[in-house]
Amino acid sequence: MLPGLAAYDCRNNRLAQLGLELDGFSGAVAAAVRRYGAERIGVFMGTSTSGILETELAYRRRDPRTGALPGDYRYTGTHNTFSLADFVRCYLGLRGPAFVVSSACSSSAKVFGNAARMIAAGICDAAVVGGVDTLCLTTLHGFQSLELTSRGPCRPFDEERDGISIGEGAGFALIERTAQANAGRSLLLGVGESCDAHHMSTPHPEGLGAKLAVQGALDSAGLAPADIDYINLHGTATRTNDAAEDRAVCELFGTGTACSSTKGATGHLLGAAGITEAVISLIAIEQGLLPGSANTRRLDPALRSHYLLDNREARVRRVLTNSFGFGGTNCSLVLGTAD
């Protein structure tokens, strides 16, 4: 960890730092600080479990007599849900508003909405959004208890799909007002959010909440379904998610819009899934590449959407990306490029 930030040292914030150091991201934020001032840039991060691994390990080392946690255990910079945004804000030297959104697997898609609202309200000129989640016992054993983990690498939309592969990841994006968008710049065109109001760990079987989120994103972008060239699905490879999401997509788009889940390649990055798939969507636009579905062997014949098994080259102008989570939380983003 950077000197002075040792209080944040944990697996989750280490992965955050690795991400911040890649692709010239920290430099781009430093340039934004010179343009707007550090107090005009917000930090909105998604995570589901933050640095809980530290506490999981500390609970194995409790004092046998008093039950106390070991003396070297630190809570605030690690386990506490806010520690990720606090760390990123300190690392980048930002002084604007900040918080963590923690709504399971929709977390780092929803932060795009928070950032857009803060910028629209004039609180910020720019915002760093993103998400980080890392392996921990809570998610490994938790998803196992629900029988939602796959025996092998996950196979989205496969007729023999049997659950998720848990992954870990960190991703970030710098969002600015669109007034300065030059041709070729990536654009956040729309955000849609909804709740299922159905069940804590099972999606609405008819994809009701998913449909509301997708429709909300299209409405806020001022676009029709036909304007979307590719859909990056949530596509976790559980029986229930893929069936419900397929139904939602077919009801709104018909069966012609190309779509796929990229979780066969990345695994399910949970609180980092939204940002990861937003970045994949932007790469799809930039490179004119529709990603196929790694590890999917035979499409489930009960699913009707135009699901891509193999990579395909095509002009991609606008992408919709879905992120859904426990508690019935749904978020869809529409991303595009400036003409």
Next chain:
Amino acid sequence: MRAYVEGVGLCGPGLGGWEASRALLAGDAPYQPGPTAVAASELLPAAERRRVGMPVKLALAAGREALAAAARDAAGMATVFASSSGDCDNVHHMLEALAAPERQISPTRFHNSVHNAAAGYWSIATRCRAPSTSLACRDASFAAGLLEAACQVAGDGAAVALIAYDHPYPEPLHAVRTIPAAFGIALVLARDATDRSIAALDIAFVPGETAATPVAVPGLEALGNDVPAARSLPLLTLLARGSPGTVDLEYVSGTHLRVVVAPCA
């Protein structure tokens, strides 16, 4: 950013609801400390009611009181949930189970461990499919929630229910993160004044440190500092008194929110 308060819900130690607590928050009655009493929520179906912990009940109770005062239908209302650590009790039991050799946790414990569990149960209970944000900002979680809710109200103009709640960790986490009492607060915020408006709030994000406005009620000072959701108390005392005033809320380091309160006639 301006938002009108249409309803308040409150649930804290010796604070059994907003209506029941107004006199003491206004300084017209003495504060009597007591446990935080939360009734089982009739909002939830029986199966869900058995599964939820005290922190979720706290959030539901505060939210329900605020919605009733605002006479608004919860089913269509966007929500912002703010909490430092969600269901601390549930997390502790899960951590104990994961430290045991079998590492066996129950599916209910796991899905209740998500920070947005309160939001999930709220949406099931109220059949609400409107957008919902669940955020965390440690001691400044209420301020962060208020800022987010104000941006939403200013943005699309729809009313928002802000529900902030915190609950103590049991030991051993209590020793390293001390939240001394359970506390839930809800505000229904709307863009325009209605006949139910209590006060107008002008909410500004301000870079720079400042001293947070203390709670001007004897006996409530410590609560208003030590429980993140109870940092709303200086604002609540102004609302209870029906007096104009300014409240500074500590936000992320080096920043604060300034809230100017103007009561509605």
